[in-house]
Amino acid sequence: MPRVVPPVADERTALTAYLAHQRRALRVTAHGLSEEQARMAASASDLSIGGLIKHAARCECFWTDLILQQQRGTQPEADESNADEFQLALAEVLAAYTEAAERTDAVIAGIPDLGQAVPVPQGAPWIPAEVKEWSIRWVLLHLIEETARHGGHADVIRESIDGATFDPLLAAAEAWPDPWVQPWEPASPSVG
Template sequence: MPAHVPPVADERDGLLAYLTQQRQALRATAHGLTDDQARATPTASELSIGGLIKHAARCEAGWTDLILQRRRGPQRAADESDADEFRLAPDETLADVLDQYEAAVRDTDEVVAGIADLGRPVPVPQGLPWFPADVPAWSVRWVLLHLIEETARHGGHADIIRESIDGATLFPLLAAAERWPDPWFQPWQAPTG
């Protein structure tokens, strides 16, 4: 992802390309972190990079389930609070949540590839305060736009957290994580000492 999404062929390609770019940026914020650093909450909020990636994985899986109207059971433990979704539990690792995110990403991409019409309705769950009661359905297109927005918002949170942990910023992290040839700045390197 050297700075920009490549040219796109059509709407579907564009939506998925921008979603892919935001996913890569979110994952890059975790590049080179230890599990303890991924748990760190160095800003005014209680958000951590590991927790944001965990949430992004669950969010993407939940929206894909909604598109397909499939029920896989709870995405979190019965005793887990909303705040716990944004934290790594003591028995979770950064590698665990990155793997969960990768699985959710693959599933979303496969599901979207199999849908001929992005205008296909996606029923809005009823009875939940965070979903509008007066909207019967969104479209797959709307869901993809929402995933881009959600991933970008949390990627911004993760950028601030990462910079607070060790000063690292997105493009040096991407250059290091993706091994960009001839980057126009110094790729991030783990601090020595």
């Protein structure tokens, strides 16, 4: 896949393509990590790459449930603890994120009007009291924003873990034949 979103023909394609691109960027931060590294809080915060991916999956489930007016998922908490957030194995976290993304994509594909109203849960301190609904369009933009924000966190964490950066990770994860980017390779264990 290319490093950037390809040209888009319309608003729906643009929103879904940019969301897919941000998901891919977040996922690639986990490429080549051990279970221990995926749980590692390598910065001043308690965030880990596995925890960020799990959180992004939960956010997508929450918003998709709102669109469908279902209560299947739980609202992501602002103060999720390390103990709860980092329990799944990395493969399970990535699979849950894929499942959440596929569900979101299927729901969005079945909605003809991006202006369709989505009821907003009341009482959350981050939601203005006067807002009663947002549109599907707003939800997609919010998911892009949320995924990009956490992808940035994951980039910093990954670089703190082993020095890996986005382009070399993407080149390694997707086996790019591109001579412009040297694909990331795990560091050889030092002998001594």
